[in-house]
Amino acid sequence: TxxxxxxxxxxxxxxxxxxxxxxxxxxxxxxxxxxxxxxxxxxxxxxxxxxxxxxxxxxxxxxxxxxxxxxxxxxxxxxxxxxxxxxxxxxxxxxxxxxxxxxxxxxxxDVLPLPSTSRPAPLTRRPSRCKPKSKAAGSKGACSPLVWVPLAAGTLILLLSVVPTALRFYRKHRRSWVGKML
Missing domain, CATH: 2.60.40.10 (Immunoglobulins)
Structure with missing residues (x-):
């Protein structure tokens, strides 16, 4: 070596x-x-x-x-x-x-470069932004529709299932809240 x-x-x-x-x-x-x-x-x-x-x-x-x-x-x-x-x-x-x-x-x-006097910025994790480098790259990775379409659909289904449950809870407990207020 x-x-x-x-x-x-x-x-x-x-x-x-x-x-x-x-x-x-x-x-x-x-x-x-x-x-x-x-x-x-x-x-x-x-x-x-x-x-x-x-x-x-x-x-x-x-x-x-x-x-x-x-x-x-x-x-x-x-x-x-x-x-x-x-x-x-x-x-x-x-x-x-x-x-x-x-x-x-x-x-x-002939002359050695001077050492850098500035400190490097601390490393921070920034959210990734979807910027495909080429048209071919647009269909790969986290930005791919194959990733975000199922995630968006799952989120929509979850929200739609929460709404009827919230309405049922509101109607059931509304009577008891109104009675307490009177």
Whole structure:
């Protein structure tokens, strides 16, 4: 597994990508997919003894690997520039199979965006309004006539059954109310 999933860093700063492995291996490979160059690039291989082998045109001053254990490796990238942006992958080789990590997207900008100072509005549940997105969507969901017509009919039947019961109750008790008033 790799953490974090995304990094947004400022030009000339540095960053670290953590790779944790669960399998036996002889070391960790690091690769970068560069969207700018549209290529998958081998950066370096770091063995379990801490020795590194770099890809062509890869600087050992820019990329270093720190291993805190035999299952945890950190790729340190220094002096970031826009050309460093891309997807970074750690990988281990096991039984002649190359297993890639989940990937970390690195973005490099000249100025980091300011954090938002406004608080998000509290979440409240609002009643859903029936606004079909298309004619086909108009016949689905809570707004469908298949839902509200039976509900309206049931409500009407309930109201019609209450009226005679209320009239009967009124007539029965009217005599006793009139007698008490006199």
């Amino acid at each position: 790799q953490t974090p999933d995304n990094i947004l860093a400022q030009t000339n700063s540095s960053t670290d990508i953590l790779c944790q492995t669960r399998r036996e291996h002889t070391g960790v490979y690091w690769y970068r997919w560069s969207p700018e160059r549209q290529q998958f690039e081998f950066l370096l291989f770091s063995n379990s003894l801490g020795k590194s082998t770099y890809g062509s045109n890869i600087s050992s001053k820019k990329f270093t690997v720190r291993g805190s254990s035999s299952q945890s490796y950190s790729l340190h990238i220094g002096q970031l520039h826009a050309s460093d942006a891309g997807m970074y992958y750690c990988s281990v080789s096991q039984s002649s199979e190359l297993v890639l990590g989940s990937g970390t997207r690195l973005g490099v900008v």
